[in-house]
Amino acid sequence: MNRSHLPGILAMAAVVVASNILVQFLFGQWLTWGAFTYPIAFLITDVMNRVYGAGPARRVVFVGFVVGVVCSLIGTQIMGEFGPLVTLRIALGSGLAFLTAQLLDVSIFAALRSGKWWRAPLASTLVGSSVDTVIFFTIAFSGALTWIEPANDVSWAGEMLPLLGAGPMAPLWVSLALADWLVKLSLALLALVPFRMIVTHLTAKPA
Template identity: 45%
Template sequence: MQAQRYTSVYVILMTLVVVASNILVQYPLAGTLFGVNLADLLTWGAFTYPVAFLITDLTNRQFGPKYARVVVIAGFVVGVTLSWWFSAPRIAIASGVAFFCGQMLDISVFNRLRRMSWWRAPLMASLFGSVLDTALFFSLSFAAFFSFLGPNDDFALGVSPIFGVMTMEAPRWISWALGDLTVKMLVALFMLLPYGALMSILKPMSSLEKAA
C-alpha cells in the first residue's frame, strides 16, 4: 500500500516535469553571455528535465527497479499524451522516445551501482541517461533526416557556430544539444544535494536492504 501511494506521487511529479520540459524546450534563452548568443546554445527545458532523473532514482532507491519502471512507463504515457496537446507532435514523439530510453538506461545503471558509494549510482545513472536522452531527443526533434515525424523548426535548422563560440558552424539544434547536455550534467551534480538530503527519509524497503 505504501509503495503504491508513493508511486502515485512519483508519477504525478514525473508527468509535471515531462510536460513542463516539452513546453520549455521550444523556447531558447534570450540575451548574451560573454559575447555568446544564448539562443544559439540553450533552451529553458535544459533546466527542468534533469529533475526526471532525480525522481526515477529516488523511486529506484526506495522501492527498487520494478516500481521505478512503473513510474517511467506511467510518466511516459501521461506525459506524451499531454505533451501532444501542449507542444508540437514531433516534439511529443521525440520526447517520448528519448524519455523512455534514457530513463530505462538510468534505472539499469543505478541498479548496478546501488551498492557502491551513495553518490555514485544517482550521478552515473543520470549522466549515462542524459547522454542517450539528449542524443535521441534533439536528433528526432530537429534533424532533417527525421522530417517524416513532422515539419522542421526553421530556427533550429539555422546555422550557428557550434556551442556558440567555435569557428565551425552547424545546424543550431546541435549547439542546443551540446548546451543542453552540459546543463544536464551540471544539474545532475546539483541534484545530489536533494538526493543526499532525502536518503534518511526515503529509505529502501527491507527486501532491498537485505539484497544489498
C-alpha cells in the same frame, strides 16, 4: 504500486507537465526554461530506485511517459505562430528519448546500487541524460530525418553557425543539443545533494 509510491508518481507527472509548458519559453539563445526542470525527472527516478527498487522506479517512468504523450497530443492541437506547438517529430523524439533514457537510467542504477552511494545516481543520470539529448535532438531536428515528417520544415535548425556562438561551424540544432546536454550534466552533479537528503529522510528509521 502502493500509496508510498504516490509522491514519486505525482512528482514525475508534475515535472513532465511543467517541462512541456516551459519548453515553449526561451532562456538565452540556446536553451528553454524546460531544460532546467526536465532533469529533475532523473532525480525522481533515482530516488524511487534507491528507496523502493527498480520495479517501482520503472512504473513511475511509465507514468511519466503516459503524461508526456498526453501533453504532446494536447500540444498538437494548439496552434502557434509557425504551426502546432508540438509537431510529429518533436512528439516522437520526446517520447522515445524519455522512455529510453529513463529505463536505461533505472538499469544502470540497479547494476551499481551496491557501490558508493553517489556512483549509481551519478553514472545512471549522466548516461541517461546523454542518451536523452542525442535521441531527442536528432529525431526532432536532424535534416537526415526529414522523411519522418516531410511537411514539417526544420531547415532553420540546420543553419550552419559557430557552435554555441564561438566554436567551429555546426548546424544550429547541434548547438541547441550541446547547451541542453551541458545543463543536464551540471544538474546531475547538483542533484546529488537533494538525492542524498531525500533518500536519508525516506529511509530513516522512526525513533
